[in-house]
Amino acid sequence: MRRRARIPKPCLARLPVYYRRVLRALEEGKKVISSQELGQAAGVPAAQVRKDLSHIGELGRAGIGYETQMLAATLQEFLGLTNDKEAIIVGAGNLGRALAAYPGFERYGLRIVALFDHNPNKIGTTIAGKKVYPLEKMEELVRQWNVQIGILTVPSSQAQAVADLMVQAGIEVIWNFAPFCLQVPPHVLVENEDLAARLATISYHIARRRALSQLSGVQSSD
Amino acid sequence: MRRRARIPKPCLARLPVYYRRVLRALEEGKKVISSQELGQAAGVPAAQVRKDLSHIGELGRAGIGYETQMLAATLQEFLGLTNDKEAIIVGAGNLGRALAAYPGFERYGLRIVALFDHNPNKIGTTIAGKKVYPLEKMEELVRQWNVQIGILTVPSSQAQAVADLMVQAGIEVIWNFAPFCLQVPPHVLVENEDLAARLATISYHIARRRALSQLSGVQSSD
């Protein structure tokens, strides 16, 4: 029985950034990279990088740094980027279409196999080489193709209904772009990408700045 | 001199979710809403909600809950959603176009006034009613329209160069969709929306599940 040293969430979010940095170092022909350099790429101190990587194992060598080839391979393996992962996109609106055409996903092992929508005008069309199917076909095709990931890009009003369909079809992870908190059974993982909420926090920062510059009477700056 | 009781980052990220929930309650004609209900919408316990809202002020009434009308107005004001905020999108690719057409932004006070690209085929076209300009025009137009927000949707390789342009033009906040850690002066705020990194963490969870189900020999589940 393997000990699961469950990894801190913020750390997990930084690993892909280190991964990209070490890929770049590899391309540049560098044999080693330091926690310092990795930290710069992620905007965190070197100590944070060493702490993060120590969750995976003893990957570096004191006095030298991290061997790029090995670190890249280890992170790739650890993050499961080598495995193929099938995904569907439900909601063939602007966002769904943009994600279907996003070139960066394939490099991470994500294969978007189909889109789904209930708009008859969209059904049967092709987006970035992927066909758009009616929602009714979802369960059948998800099971047939062994799809694990559901990318949800429908309006909030339909989000929960679509999530229910996904769960019923056996999808394991829902990447939710709808501004809505989905209710799902505990074995299903939801990752929220709430752009509207993100915008609201940006709005907050701008408002604070305005208030500050009003107060101090200056034009700009901190 | 007003005391700045700087608000915890995770709390700030939850406020928009409460805001949306209270809007819904308003639409349903409810006069009050409890921390319990707000918490459900955000997937956090009621105590967390009360703690979060207490950062803004004493907004509720013991034994009753939060008055919807007042809470909605307070959150809207606090998050600065009432102010108009001008934004540009740089990078008229799939993602940029999708964001330009995203209907949810206007409700939060965001006005996307233009797109920029260096592809001559795109320049002069119109996306969701907004014109696409050449990058060379950016500084001039940003200053003319008093744009504060730059939405960056170019490939990583051009991200830093575009960010430099934005900073030079006087943009205050960069909403960065490129998988790249931008270097900017301290008075400029960068909000990263790193979809590729997000995907990598999803990939990790799927890989763990596979390992688990392999170990235990079962087909699915936790």
Place this chain on the structure above:
DNA sequence: TAGATTGTTAATCGATTAACAATC
């Protein structure tokens, strides 16, 4: 050797949760 850099330990910092008196 001297200089660089790791992994880990301990100290600090910050956020979440539980509990409860105060209030309606």
Place this chain on the structure above:
DNA sequence: TAGATTGTTAATCGATTAACAATC
């Protein structure tokens, strides 16, 4: 009054940072 629900305090939990012996 009894039941509901707040705001706040204290306890817990988790993540970041600093420091340093160990290593190359």
